[in-house]
Amino acid sequence: MSAVLTLDFTVNGKRRRVRVPPMKRLLDVLREDCGLTGTKEGCGEGECGACTVLMDGVPVNSCLVPAVQAAGVKIVTVEGLAKGPALSVLQRAFVERGGTQCGSCTPGILVTAHALLQRAKGRVPGDAEVRVALAGNLCRCTGYQMIVNAVRAAARETLASGPGRAARTARPVAREQGKSARAKSKPVKTKAKARTTATVRAQAKPARAKAGVARRRPGPGR
Ligand code: FES
Numbered sequence: 001m002s003a004v005l006t007l008d009f010t011v012n013g014k015r016r017r018v019r020v021p022p023m024k025r026l027l028d029v030l031r032e033d034c035g036l037t038g039t040k041e042g043c044g045e046g047e048c049g050a051c052t053v054l055m056d057g058v059p060v061n062s063c064l065v066p067a068v069q070a071a072g073v074k075i076v077t078v079e080g081l082a083k084g085p086a087l088s089v090l091q092r093a094f095v096e097r098g099g100t101q102c103g104s105c106t107p108g109i110l111v112t113a114h115a116l117l118q119r120a121k122g123r124v125p126g127d128a129e130v131r132v133a134l135a136g137n138l139c140r141c142t143g144y145q146m147i148v149n150a151v152r153a154a155a156r157e158t159l160a161s162g163p164g165r166a167a168r169t170a171r172p173v174a175r176e177q178g179k180s181a182r183a184k185s186k187p188v189k190t191k192a193k194a195r196t197t198a199t200v201r202a203q204a205k206p207a208r209a210k211a212g213v214a215r216r217r218p219g220p221g222r
Pocket residue numbers: 040041042043044045046047048049050051052061062063064
């Protein structure tokens with residue numbers, strides 16, 4: 001008889017308890033045992049970022065995380081980004097600016113972008129910074145610029161509607177606008193996510209951890 005783990009964790013602010021095999025992928029626990037099918041599977045190998053969720057605020061590829069590592073952890077999935085039935089500012093910006101097309105990559109990108117905006121609170125991240133943060137999320141449809149535009153538009157809207165707007169926005173926004181024309185280069189790897197991915201790989205697949213995220217295979221237009 002195979003071992004079963006009683007997994008207690010928090011998903012989108014709610015305490016959950018499920019009984020699962022300890023090595024079941026977090027991706028499958030979320031989709032099959034928690035009914036949260038917003039998180040998607042792309043490659044299943046830690047390469048595409050479609051399955052990204054937050055573990056204690058850090059983006060991870062949930063296809064590489066065994067259930068046992070989620071014990072006691074706070075998970076946020078794409079379903080947890082909006083409060084109530086309305087789209088979040090970030091989600092709406094993606095819709096309005098063409099940041100989502102087929103949608104396969106969108107849940108993972110939204111989660112990663114949400115984490116970026118949480119880290120960047122009080123300013124608008126520049127083009128290059130957004131591209132670095134999203135380097136672990138592949139998209140075959142949008143060409144990335146519309147995604148970057150959507151993330152920055154959401155940051156601007158959040159700043160414009162928040163308290164202390166003038167003090168926070170004047171210089172950072174001006175500086176980032178100056179950078180935007182120079183930031184056409186393709187995405188480079190995010191150190192934070194690369195570290196996280198490498199850590200998860202080191203625990204889940206020791207042999208692959210040495211290769212880090214450099215093994216991603218960029219496709220056309222990347
Ligand atoms: S499905 Fe997890 S990284 Fe691609």
